[in-house]
Amino acid sequence: MFDQKIIEMLLEGIRDTLYMTLVSALMGYAVGLPLGVVLNVTRSGGLKPNRIIYRILDIFCNIIRSIPFLILLILLIPFTRALVGQSYGSTATIVPLVVCAAPYIARMVESALNEVDAGVIEAARAMGASNMQIILKVLLVEAKTSLVTGATITTGVLLGYSAMSGTVGGGGLGDIAVRYGYYRWKTDIMLVTVALLIIIFQIIQNLGMKVASGIDHRKK
Amino acid sequence: MSEIEIKNLTKRFEAGGHEIVALNDVSLSIEKGEIYGIIGMSGAGKSTLVRSINYLEVPNEGRVLIGGTDLSKLSEKELRIKRRDIGMIFQGFNLLEQKNVIDNVCFPLEISGMPKKKAREKARELLDTVNLSDKEKSYPSQLSGGQKQRVAIARALATNPDILLCDEATSALDPQTTESILSLLKEINEKLNITIVVITHQMSVITDICSKVAIIENGRLVEEGLVEEIFASPKTDVARELIANKKSRYSPIDSLKSERVIRIVFSENSAFEPVISNVILKFNAPVNILGADTRNVGGKAKGEILLGLPDDEDIQNHIIAYLKERGLSVTEVREGV
Numbered sequence: 001m002f003d004q005k006i007i008e009m010l011l012e013g014i015r016d017t018l019y020m021t022l023v024s025a026l027m028g029y030a031v032g033l034p035l036g037v038v039l040n041v042t043r044s045g046g047l048k049p050n051r052i053i054y055r056i057l058d059i060f061c062n063i064i065r066s067i068p069f070l071i072l073l074i075l076l077i078p079f080t081r082a083l084v085g086q087s088y089g090s091t092a093t094i095v096p097l098v099v100c101a102a103p104y105i106a107r108m109v110e111s112a113l114n115e116v117d118a119g120v121i122e123a124a125r126a127m128g129a130s131n132m133q134i135i136l137k138v139l140l141v142e143a144k145t146s147l148v149t150g151a152t153i154t155t156g157v158l159l160g161y162s163a164m165s166g167t168v169g170g171g172g173l174g175d176i177a178v179r180y181g182y183y184r185w186k187t188d189i190m191l192v193t194v195a196l197l198i199i200i201f202q203i204i205q206n207l208g209m210k211v212a213s214g215i216d217h218r219k220k
Numbered sequence: 221m222s223e224i225e226i227k228n229l230t231k232r233f234e235a236g237g238h239e240i241v242a243l244n245d246v247s248l249s250i251e252k253g254e255i256y257g258i259i260g261m262s263g264a265g266k267s268t269l270v271r272s273i274n275y276l277e278v279p280n281e282g283r284v285l286i287g288g289t290d291l292s293k294l295s296e297k298e299l300r301i302k303r304r305d306i307g308m309i310f311q312g313f314n315l316l317e318q319k320n321v322i323d324n325v326c327f328p329l330e331i332s333g334m335p336k337k338k339a340r341e342k343a344r345e346l347l348d349t350v351n352l353s354d355k356e357k358s359y360p361s362q363l364s365g366g367q368k369q370r371v372a373i374a375r376a377l378a379t380n381p382d383i384l385l386c387d388e389a390t391s392a393l394d395p396q397t398t399e400s401i402l403s404l405l406k407e408i409n410e411k412l413n414i415t416i417v418v419i420t421h422q423m424s425v426i427t428d429i430c431s432k433v434a435i436i437e438n439g440r441l442v443e444e445g446l447v448e449e450i451f452a453s454p455k456t457d458v459a460r461e462l463i464a465n466k467k468s469r470y471s472p473i474d475s476l477k478s479e480r481v482i483r484i485v486f487s488e489n490s491a492f493e494p495v496i497s498n499v500i501l502k503f504n505a506p507v508n509i510l511g512a513d514t515r516n517v518g519g520k521a522k523g524e525i526l527l528g529l530p531d532d533e534d535i536q537n538h539i540i541a542y543l544k545e546r547g548l549s550v551t552e553v554r555e556g557v
């Protein structure tokens with residue numbers, strides 16, 4: 001159906017899409033996870049309530065999350081260029097993806113940690129645990145199922161956003177869909193990229209949920 | 221020196237612009253090796269009191285001394301280390317749901333920095349003490365309430381504490397399980413000579429295992445002393461109410477209501493004399509038995525009877541005097557209490 005060149009291009013597209021999605025998810029967590037922990041710890045009723053820090057981070061997260069990704073992508077072009085030297089291609093796309101994902105992840109982490117039973121935290125305090133020990137050994141461990149579920153959802157969102165970045169030359173399957181399907185009227189290639197995106201999404205979602213329920217010891 | 225000394229403790233909370241006094245000038249001391257009960261209705265402030273003993277709740281005024289150490293004088297780090305000497309169990313068990321039984325018991329040891337292998341050995345020993353050796357690899361969700369509380373007890377004992385705080389530890393359990401947990405606590409108390417503080421709203425928990433009791437009402441300590449004495453002759457309304465447990469027991473149905481109701485308590489030696497029969501014969505007046513029960517109070521059998529007295533006030537007073545002469549403790553019971 002397709003010649004060698006197009007198949008190679010599609011394979012490259014898959015590789016680039018996975019690269020953008022996974023790397024931005026990882027880097028997003030590097031920023032978002034600590035941010036989410038701080039949000040949980042500083043909220044009123046948290047381990048170390050601090051209204052000022054909470055308010056600042058709260059507003060910061062809301063501002064970034066309220067900007068549509070496509071606009072964020074364009075807004076960040078100068079920043080991206082300064083950081084990676086160019087504003088197009090897969091690596092450049094990772095920059096806005098991380099900026100977009102970090103506050104999203106922070107919220108996911110915050111709400112996952114909020115669900116940890118206050119009694120368990122109190123028990124840990126009664127045992128003489130420090131706040132750091134409670135965060136590392138109680139909060140993050142007890143919330144691990146929600147955290148993995150959150151990571152799965154986040155990765156799915158990032159997959160979609162990485163495809164969206166194709167409209168501005170972001171690389172990956174989205175880029176191919178835009179260039180061939182939209183500009184050159186090659187509907188067949190566009191349909192294939194869409195099918196590939198669906199398959200990748202399904203794999204991420206199923207894998208994530210399987211892991212989440214596999215590590216959960218609460219109800220068995 | 222007392223093991224636990226609470227001096228003029230006051231704790232206030234802010235709630236919706238109102239100030240709530242949870243504890244009001246409470247002082248008490250608990251000796252080493254005692255099982256000390258703190259009882260009160262819900263909202264009386266007993267949970268706040270027990271949380272002050274390990275400073276989970278920092279009081280506004282007053283001092284808490286544990287083995288002579290004033291907790292307010294400790295730095296945050298020193299306080300965390302001190303808390304290892306004070307184990308705690310809870311109504312909701314508060315086990316780590318994502319860790320199995322042995323890892324739960326190891327948890328306080330892990331926090332204290334004990335090597336894993338040594339911690340496991342200690343944890344196995346404790347699981348043996350609480351009879352759960354076979355559940356080592358189970359997760360809390362696979363255990364019954366009683367088993368969860370046993371794990372919690374093993375966990376609380378892991379750091380070899382001098383004190384064990386029990387915050388409504390049996391309130392979520394059925395009567396049989398409650399009994400087995402209480403006898404486990406008693407056994408631990410005898411074996412390890414550990415001081416146990418029991419918070420509860422059930423008088424039966426107090427009479428089963430405690431030697432001394434403090435009664436808390438509206439943040440104040442209203443009565444304190446030996447369980448035996450307070451059970452036999454409660455001085456305050458709260459104490460009477462808590463002993464009665466159910467209000468209905470003192471006013472069963474309208475037609476049985478007498479003018480005056482008294483509660484008499486027998487101890488083992490006074491149970492030989494047929495007092496009630498003697499009263500009826502001596503005063504030639506009927507008395508109405510409204511309720512009777514025997515209870516185990518600190519290992520001694522105590523009988524209690526609720527009597528409805530005849531209408532004549534003279535006879536009533538004579539009967540009460542007669543019973544008191546016989547060495548029985550007599551308390552008047554107000555209707556509905």
